[in-house]
Amino acid sequence: MMSKKCKYALKALVRLAADYQKGYLSTGLIAQEEAIPKKFLEQILLELKQVKFVNSQKGAGGGYYLLKHPKEITFADIYRIFDGPIALTPCTSLNFYEPCNDCPNEAVCYLRKQLIDIRDKTRKSMMGASLQSFLDNKSAISKNLKK
């Protein structure tokens, strides 16, 4: 399961992707449209700014905008920022590696093979889900509604 924070971040980024290179979107607007608590969203966007996924413009008429192309940000990236490792254990994580304290010798760990296999497949599927792909869904759905 992903945290609410992560889901909120995903929705906010998809919304920003919808207006990619079309100016600023305020926290208030995104919060309202995506049903996210506004003050919580502020914190989330701040974190996304720190990792250079978005940038902001202060003051009246300001807001946030996406810095990268929607194809360049995937769910795997977002998950890692807010929920940490994709792997099932620290010792099988690529981006957050840490040895396990209950494991005396990693080379002899009989769990590793499968845990790495699961990580690889989960990782791959998460990397396939770019902001662009969510955006494509969104327009396909609204197109379908009009018919």
Add this chain to the structure above:
Amino acid sequence: MMSKKCKYALKALVRLAADYQKGYLSTGLIAQEEAIPKKFLEQILLELKQVKFVNSQKGAGGGYYLLKHPKEITFADIYRIFDGPIALTPCTSLNFYEPCNDCPNEAVCYLRKQLIDIRDKTRKSMMGASLQSFLDNKSAISKNLKK
């Protein structure tokens, strides 16, 4: 990431699988061999008994034993018992379905498609990891050590 409880359960079950149909293993023995806090393991095994993965024999010489064939228990099953849904959201879970409160209309949710795709792939890889497969690792590794 999986919880420690889940990892402990997995290790305990693999250990029990190693002695499948060979009598009882005590909590104390498993705890020692697998570096699991004994009293914590007791609770875990109790839960595994409730879901009929293991059974127990009280008293001196007693202990736990695996009820199912090691091929019939997969990591997906264990994960669900201790860590809950494999899916990233309740609304995309097969075994723990719940509607999302921040989602007015599921049919129009533009996140679903990818979240279901990720769930399916994660699920599939987790179902591929049976107790037997971990056991096969274990013997392959110890065989390799002897050479």
Add this chain to the structure above:
DNA sequence: ATAAATCCTACCAAATTAATAGAATTTAAT
């Protein structure tokens, strides 16, 4: 000036996690 926006830090309640504690119960062996 003022209104609108981000920025920053602190706080908080509830839930979850990872245990620990202790006693009750059952069973096998002496």
Add this chain to the structure above:
DNA sequence: ATTAAATTCTATTAATTTGGTAGGATTTAT
């Protein structure tokens, strides 16, 4: 019968994480 070994059951607890809320400081456009 007694005792030792084992599971069973229930409660407690400390630390961390989650999902927010609060309030003010700062910046900028009008």
